[in-house]
Amino acid sequence: MQPPLKNDSRVLVFTLSGLNETVENRYVLLSLTALYYPLIVLCNVTVIFTIICRKKLHEPMYVFICSLCVNGLYGTSGFYPKFMYDLVAHDHVISYAGCLAQIFVIYSSLLCDFSTLTVMAYDRYVAICRPLEYHSVMTSNRVLECILFCWLSPFFCMSLLITLTSRLTLCGSSIEKLYCENWSVVKLSCFSTTVNNVIGFVIIIIYFGHALLVFCSYIYVIRKCRKSIEGRNKFIQTCVPHLLALINVTTAFLFDVMFTRYGPRNVPQSLRNFMALEFILIPPILNPLIYGLNLTTVRQQVMRLIFKKKNGNI
Numbered sequence: 228m229q230p231p232l233k234n235d236s237r238v239l240v241f242t243l244s245g246l247n248e249t250v251e252n253r254y255v256l257l258s259l260t261a262l263y264y265p266l267i268v269l270c271n272v273t274v275i276f277t278i279i280c281r282k283k284l285h286e287p288m289y290v291f292i293c294s295l296c297v298n299g300l301y302g303t304s305g306f307y308p309k310f311m312y313d314l315v316a317h318d319h320v321i322s323y324a325g326c327l328a329q330i331f332v333i334y335s336s337l338l339c340d341f342s343t344l345t346v347m348a349y350d351r352y353v354a355i356c357r358p359l360e361y362h363s364v365m366t367s368n369r370v371l372e373c374i375l376f377c378w379l380s381p382f383f384c385m386s387l388l389i390t391l392t393s394r395l396t397l398c399g400s401s402i403e404k405l406y407c408e409n410w411s412v413v414k415l416s417c418f419s420t421t422v423n424n425v426i427g428f429v430i431i432i433i434y435f436g437h438a439l440l441v442f443c444s445y446i447y448v449i450r451k452c453r454k455s456i457e458g459r460n461k462f463i464q465t466c467v468p469h470l471l472a473l474i475n476v477t478t479a480f481l482f483d484v485m486f487t488r489y490g491p492r493n494v495p496q497s498l499r500n501f502m503a504l505e506f507i508l509i510p511p512i513l514n515p516l517i518y519g520l521n522l523t524t525v526r527q528q529v530m531r532l533i534f535k536k537k538n539g540n541i
Contacts, residue, residue, distance in 0.1 A: 238397045238415070241326050243319040245405035245500050257314040263512075264307040270515040271296040273529060277519075281528045287365045287373075288354070289525070291347045292518045294374055295472075298343060299511035302336025305329050306406050306507050313405075326407035327393060331385050333406065337506055338381035340476045341434045344469065346373040348441040351466050356451050384430045391423045404503050408483075431484055438477045445470060468517040475513055479506030 246253070278284045278293040309329065313319045321329065350373075353364050392412055399415040402408070409427065413420045445466060486502045519525055 238400045239323050240320050240400065241323065241407065241412075242401045243313065243321060243405060243407075244401055244403050245503070246313060246319050253314045257311060260307060260311050260314070263508075264303065264311070267303055267307075267511045268300065270512060270519065271299045274515045274519045274525065275300075277525065277529045281531075284525065284528055287350050287370045288347065290370055290374070291343055291350060291377075292525070294377055295340070295343045295347075295518070296515050298336055298339045298377075299514055302333055302339075303507065303511050305332030305336065310405060321407060326402075326412065327389050329407045330392075330409050330412070331389050333507065334388075334409065335381040335385040337476070337480060338384060338430075338434055339377055340510060341437045341480075342377040342380055344473045344476065345437045345441055346377055347469055348444050348473075349373070351469065352444050352448055355448050355466075384433075388423070388427060388430065391426060395420065395423070403499075405500055406503075408503070434480070435477070438473060441473055472510070472514055472517055476506060476510045479509060482506070 274296045275293050278289045306329070309321070309325075350365060354361050357364065388409055392409055395413065395416040396418060397412070397415045398417040401415075402411045404411055409423075413423050413427075416423075448466065482502050482505050486499070519529060
């Protein structure tokens with residue numbers, strides 16, 4: 228009697244069919260992407276470098292902003308290089324292992340955005356509602372614990388999903404997207420995917436719960452801020468950008484989850500592509516712009532760093 232195979236799937240390569248209907252515009256898309264991706268890198272690296280180099284920014288809020296920008300670089304690296312290659316390649320394919328790796332990078336980055344924004348909301352709550360206790364609460368150890376939570380919890384969740392997905396026997400190899408997505412691979416399974424679906428929905432609910440928790444905490448913060456002018460100013464300067472970032476990533480995640488699973492099939496491919504890409508296109512550029520340009524302290528330090536470099540070169 229032969230021992231059972233660990234994976235009966237014969238699928239070694241997936242076909243990404245998302246570009247099929249827009250192939251005539253591939254060089255326009257390539258030109259735009261070749262400009263946009265370096266811009267994402269530049270904006271995020273500028274904020275990261277400024278926060279690391281300026282001691283004035285070595286505070287919990289700016290450390291979390293730095294982590295958010297690092298995550299932006301990490302997540303986009305899982306999509307843009309492969310996407311640009313596909314735009315010039317004749318066949319839009321990706322290996323089985325490469326597909327799982329892309330799923331892990333893109334979606335762990337998305338979940339890390341939620342975790343980081345949740346931690347930032349906690350930091351703002353302590354700063355505004357318990358200002359006298361702030362430095363005793365947000366110690367170096369507490370900040371380190373928060374950073375580890377931001378990164379390790381998404382890694383654990385995605386590792387679990389990837390492990391469950393890799394055990395599936397697949398009966399197809401075509402993915403109707405521009406990149407690999409866990410649900411698109413799970414749908415190709417020959418057998419029941421109940422466990423994958425349940426675990427996936429639990430993770431989705433947990434991270435949407437993160438967003439709900441942040442919104443509820445800010446309702447409480449707003450009530451507190453009404454009592455002092457200083458509190459209102461602090462909320463407008465630091466919390467409003469955070470809320471914009473949270474609304475952006477939550478909306479993008481909601482679009483991706485709902486449209487991938489329940490979206491109508493008669494929607495044009497170009498619209499489906501945009502709906503699938505919204506959380507890869509907008510948050511990575513919006514986050515550094517919100518925090519780099521809107522926050523006065525960060526903006527001033529960026530300008531000082533730039534002018535210092537120029538004067539040094541002169």
